[in-house]
Structure formats: structure tokens, C-alpha cells
Amino acid sequence: MTHQALIMLAAGIGIPILAALNARLGANIGAPAAAAVVLFTVALVTAGAALAVTGPAALTRVAGQPWHLFLAGVLIAFYVLSVTFIAPSFGVGNAVFFVLMGQMISAALIDQFGLFGARVVPLSPMRALGLVAMVGGLALTQLAGRSS
Known part of the structure; x- marks a missing residue:
């Protein structure tokens, strides 16, 4: 496994932890x-x-970027706010389940069409089968969690 894959695995591990921690903080202080x-x-x-370690000079080029690139901030705020409000009552597992399904759908579309300058990775029949298997696996984990 490459170091990039390990970093992304760690980021993925962090998503449900982030959800659980921030949901608990929001519940504890009564204000998600x-x-x-x-x-x-x-x-x-x-x-x-x-940024201080890697060099802040890149900030000088921010002003010339297309406005739509800044929507990423709105999307991360939406994720954090929604999971912080919803996870305490819906469950972290349920919340992350639907987040993962959404991520798989949007990632497949971004790759298929090379959206936002991403590298084009066509949705081959094998890749589509893999995505269906992943969604099936996610669904099984949720069903198994309900029966225990």
C-alpha cells in the first residue's frame, strides 16, 4: 500500500471519529x-x-481563482453542521453510512466526467460492480447492526 493510500485510509478512519466527537461536543454544550x-x-x-511549514506564498494566488472552487468550504461546513446536528439522534453509523454512499456516488461521477479538473476514470462494468458491492457491504453493516 502506498503512503498516499495510507494517508487516505487514516482520513477515512477520522471521519466517523470526527462525527462522534463533534456530535458529542454539540450535545454536551447544547449547541451543535x-x-x-x-x-x-x-x-x-x-x-x-x-501552511506555515509548507510555505504561505501560495496564498498570494488565491484571489485569481474561480469562485466555484471556494464552494468546498460551504460543503465541508454543511457536512460538519449536518453530522453534528443529526448523528446524536440518528446514530454515527447511520450518518456515516449515508455520507459514504454519497461520497461513492459523487466520486464516481467526478471520475467519469473529469469534473473540477479531476483525472478521468471511466465507469467500466467492473468498476460499477465494485461500487455496487461496496454499497451492498455498507448496507449489510447497517442491517447487521440493527439485528444485534
Whole structure:
């Protein structure tokens, strides 16, 4: 496994942990939106430290970028806010299940059409079967969780 794959595996492991931790923080303080602000403040400090190490000069090129590229911030805020509000009552597993399904659908579309400058990876029959198997596996984990 390459180091890129290991980093992405770690990021994937972090998603349900992020969901559980921030949902609990939101429940504990009685304000999921405040928990999201705390999360983004910590994230900003962390990203700022990474930028300081890697070189802040790239920030000078931000102003010339297309506006739609900044929608990523809206999407991550939507994810954090929705999981922080919903996971306590819906369950972290259920929340992450639907997040993963959405990720698989959007990733397949982005790859198929090379959206947002991504490398084109056509949806071959084998890849489609793999995606169906992954969704089936996710569904089985949810069904198994309900029967226990």
C-alpha cells in the first residue's frame, strides 16, 4: 500500500471519529452550531500551522481563482453542521453510512466526467460492480447492526 493510500485510509478512519466527537461536543454544550465553530477554529489553526511549514506564498494566488472552487468550504461546513446536528439522534453509523454512499456516488461521477479538473476514470462494468458491492457491504453493516 502506498503512503498516499495510507494517508487516505487514516482520513477515512477520522471521519466517523470526527462525527462522534463533534456530535458529542454539540450535545454536551447544547449547541451543535457552536461545536462546529469550535471544530473549524481548531481546523483553521491546524491548517495555518501546516501552511506555515509548507510555505504561505501560495496564498498570494488565491484571489485569481474561480469562485466555484471556494464552494468546498460551504460543503465541508454543511457536512460538519449536518453530522453534528443529526448523528446524536440518528446514530454515527447511520450518518456515516449515508455520507459514504454519497461520497461513492459523487466520486464516481467526478471520475467519469473529469469534473473540477479531476483525472478521468471511466465507469467500466467492473468498476460499477465494485461500487455496487461496496454499497451492498455498507448496507449489510447497517442491517447487521440493527439485528444485534
